[in-house]
Amino acid sequence: xxxxxxxxxxxxxxxxxxxxxxxxxxxxxxxxxxxxxxxxxxxxxxxxxxxxxxxxxxxxxxxxxxxxxxxxxxxxxxxxxxxxxxxxxxxxxxxxxxxxxxxxxxxxxxxxxxxxxxxxxxxxxxxxxxxxxxxxxxxxxxxxxxxxxxxxxxxxxxxxxxxxxxxxxxxxxxxxxxxxxxxxxxxxxxxxxxxxxxxxxxxxxxxxxxxxxxxxxxxxxxxxxxxxxxxxxxxxxxxxxxxxxxxxxxxxxxxxxxxxxxxxxxxxx
Numbered sequence: 309x310x311x312x313x314x315x316x317x318x319x320x321x322x323x324x325x326x327x328x329x330x331x332x333x334x335x336x337x338x339x340x341x342x343x344x345x346x347x348x349x350x351x352x353x354x355x356x357x358x359x360x361x362x363x364x365x366x367x368x369x370x371x372x373x374x375x376x377x378x379x380x381x382x383x384x385x386x387x388x389x390x391x392x393x394x395x396x397x398x399x400x401x402x403x404x405x406x407x408x409x410x411x412x413x414x415x416x417x418x419x420x421x422x423x424x425x426x427x428x429x430x431x432x433x434x435x436x437x438x439x440x441x442x443x444x445x446x447x448x449x450x451x452x453x454x455x456x457x458x459x460x461x462x463x464x465x466x467x468x469x470x471x472x473x474x475x476x477x478x479x480x481x482x483x484x485x486x487x488x489x490x491x492x493x494x495x496x497x498x499x500x501x502x503x504x505x506x507x508x509x510x511x512x513x514x515x516x517x518x519x520x521x522x523x524x525x526x527x528x529x530x531x532x533x534x535x536x537x538x539x540x541x542x543x544x545x546x547x548x549x550x551x552x553x554x555x556x557x558x559x560x561x562x563x564x565x566x567x568x569x570x571x572x573x574x575x576x577x
Contacts, residue, residue, distance in 0.1 A: 316398050323389060344408075347406070350404060351405045351485075357404060360374055367394070374391055375387065413495075413496050416476050416480075427471055431477060431497040434474070437465075445489070465478075481493050506535065511541050522539060525553075
């Protein structure tokens with residue numbers, strides 16, 4: 309979830325409730341693409357963005373303008389969302405395109421239907437691949453390369469191997485809205501989990517966990533946090549043994565390396 313405050317947080321919550329749940333993957337995908345396009349336009353066109361969020365201008369006038377600008381360029385579902393967004397209060401003008409991009413991610417997740425869990429897993433796997441491959445990371449962040457070139461690279465990497473929704477979000481992560489591609493992918497995965505009513509836990513272990521260990525850990529965390537928890541498993545041999553769980557701001561560190569560090573500190577003290 310993006311970090312919006314005050315009126316902007318309230319506006320986003322209302323728009324999320326209003327977002328059409330079409331039940332049709334193709335319609336949801338089109339809605340997502342349209343909202344992403346509107347967000348990009350609002351970021352580029354500062355005068356339009358400021359007018360659409362100017363509280364000194366009547367809401368009806370703001371809605372009328374965005375209707376005129378985007379009418380015929382996006383579908384009816386997206387236009388309804390954009391018009392509604394222009395009628396709400398925003399803490400800062402930049403919050404409007406940020407909120408619309410977030411809604412586009414929600415729509416993309418919904419377009420995956422029953423494969424939303426697989427989408428979250430693929431986003432995590434792709435994010436790990438980008439993190440662990442410096443040449444790839446550099447290629448995706450190289451300002452000298454065009455967006456089309458980077459998008460083509462994503463298509464070659466994922467293509468038919470991943471869900472269309474995964475490819476869409478991997479491509480959208482190139483937009484530069486977030487500090488890095490990795491930060492964008494992490495945010496998208498959290499949104500995918502939220503849409504499913506889940507939380508995301510990053511689990512670091514010295515070795516791969518068995519299916520039974522994974523299931524038991526997931527059950528324990530789900531019971532502790534009162535909702536289903538999706539596990540992102542990262543193998544880190546430096547931990548020696550045990551697991552370290554990061555979920556939100558909480559850290560549960562039961563690794564051998566951590567216990568050894570504690571023992572060293574006590575001896576040194």
